[in-house]
Amino acid sequence: QVQLEESGGGLVQAGGSLRLSCAVSRQTMYTYAMGWFRQAPGKMREFVAGFNWDDRNTYYIPSVRGRFTVSRGGAKNTVTLEMNSLKAEDTAVYYCAAARGLDVLRQSKALAWGQGLQVTVSS
Numbered sequence: 001q002v003q004l005e006e007s008g009g010g011l012v013q014a015g016g017s018l019r020l021s022c023a024v025s026r027q028t029m030y031t032y033a034m035g036w037f038r039q040a041p042g043k044m045r046e047f048v049a050g051f052n053w054d055d056r057n058t059y060y061i062p063s064v065r066g067r068f069t070v071s072r073g074g075a076k077n078t079v080t081l082e083m084n085s086l087k088a089e090d091t092a093v094y095y096c097a098a099a100r101g102l103d104v105l106r107q108s109k110a111l112a113w114g115q116g117l118q119v120t121v122s123s
Contacts, residue, residue, distance in 0.1 A: 001111035002028050004096045009117030016086055022079040022096030022114055029072060032111065034079045035059075035105035036070060037117075038092035044093070047062070050104040059105060062088075067075060088123040 008020040020036065026110040035050025051058045058070055069082040079096060096114035103109035 002098050004028075004098060004112055004114040006014050006078055006094075006114035006117050009094065009119045010123065011120045012086055013053075013060065014086060014088055014121055014123045017082070017084045018119060020081040020094055020096070020117055020119070021085070024048075024067060024077050024079060026077045028098060029077045029079070032098040033038065033101055033111075034070075035099065035104040036079075036081045037095045037097055037107050037110075038090075039095070040089075040092040043074050043092075045107045047105050047107060048094070052101055054101045064074070083119070086119075086121045088121050090119065092119060093117065093120050094119050 005023040012018050026090050033052040036048045037045050038048050039045040049060045049068050051070055067085045072079045093116045097110040098112045100111045
């Protein structure tokens with residue numbers, strides 16, 4: 001069973017930074033592609049960033065490329081989303097997800113989800 005435990009998030013002013021973490025088992029880390037999605041009020045959940053172990057590529061949506069960085073590893077087997085230069089439009093609930101290969105880009109194909117973290121950017 002794939003289990004994802006998220007931490008981080010919170011309230012930050014525009015231009016600030018936040019870090020989101022997703023703790024997983026080592027087996028999960030190296031078996032599944034890992035991604036971050038977000039869902040703003042009244043909007044559909046969308047893919048934000050992720051990496052695919054199969055092709056060792058990282059993926060970002062255009063609106064966050066250059067500002068967000070997804071990484072994985074460390075002693076605690078975490079998947080981290082570093083968010084810099086935050087904007088009001090980044091406000092959303094952020095979810096960590098596990099999927100197989102490029103399915104990580106599609107929320108309908110995710111195999112497991114974290115509990116969700118609120119990120120609020122004040123303008």
